[in-house]
Amino acid sequence: MEFTSTRGEQRYAALVRAAAETVVGLDFDGTLSPIVDDPEQAHIHPDASAVLVDLATQVCAVAVVTGRPARQALDLGGLEEVGNAVGEAGKELYVFGQYGNERWSSTRRRVVGPRPPHGLATFLRDLPRTLRSAGAGEAWLEDKGLAVAVHTRRLPDPDAAFEALLGPVGDLARSHDLSVEPGRHVIEVRSAGMHKGLVVERLVEELGAGGFLFAGDDLGDVEAFEAVGALDDAGLPTLRVCSASDEESTLVAMSDVVVAGPEGVLALLAQLTADARDSRA
Known part of the structure; x- marks a missing residue:
């Protein structure tokens, strides 16, 4: 250490x-x-x-x-x-x-x-369109029940995909009154608070x-x-x-x-x- x-x-x-x-x-x-x-x-x-x-x-x-x-x-x-x-x-x-x-x-x-946060279901419905628009339609989605994680680690250029998605996914999340938690090649969307x-x-x-x-x-x-x-x-x-x-x-x-x-x-x-x-x- x-x-x-x-x-x-x-x-x-x-x-x-x-x-x-x-x-x-x-x-x-x-x-x-x-x-x-x-x-x-x-x-x-x-x-x-x-x-x-x-x-x-x-x-x-x-x-x-x-x-x-x-x-x-x-x-x-x-x-x-x-x-x-x-x-x-x-x-x-x-x-x-x-x-x-x-x-x-x-x-x-x-x-x-x-219970799952209000707005998560409609966010998940709208998310694939946002991913395709950002050129990362193949990003892997993980439904956690109370949150949704967008993973870019499996994509050919995970860093570039992460940067391309962070803004659009964040905007979509906020439009559904959800918060965004970026991590290592993952963008997690969940309830605030x-x-x-x-x-x-x-x-x-x-x-x-x-x-x-x-x-x-x-x-x-x-x-x-x-x-x-x-x-x-x-x-x-x-x-x-x-x-x-x-x-x-x-x-x-x-x-x-x-x-x-x-x-x-x-x-x-x-x-x-x-x-x-x-x-x-």
């Missing part, structure tokens, strides 16, 4: 001391699982389950906070089994899907979420957290990083971890620690677990 500053090292040391009261929030794609061409094949890193269960013994709670539907993240991550093991340790695993619109926990084992930063705030309030670590890799994690930054300003021990890639660098400037993809994230979490355990010895 690479600290971005001396202050980052100090934040890590403070978080180790506050580990028992700390909530660890983790993005899924690019953070716990590698980025792949087919999102339905983005299985969690093979070491993640063991690392998360061990981590849970040293912290207040672990939360996976993702733009994916919660059920999809549970299945791809084997997170129900992880939740069983975390529960046996007397701790809680949370999964917040669709940027916090859906919620699952290892004690209340069902996904709870709202919910984002990962609100999940951070909710967890701190509900659990009385005395510290917070959030690890992410993409533009969809910016609000979570901002919320963690506000907690730091308020005096809580915090750490912002960027799972870096060649495709997206926005979070690097906001981070305390930069690591190389899911393997780097898991190595950091394993180190945090070991350091927290040693600090209690």
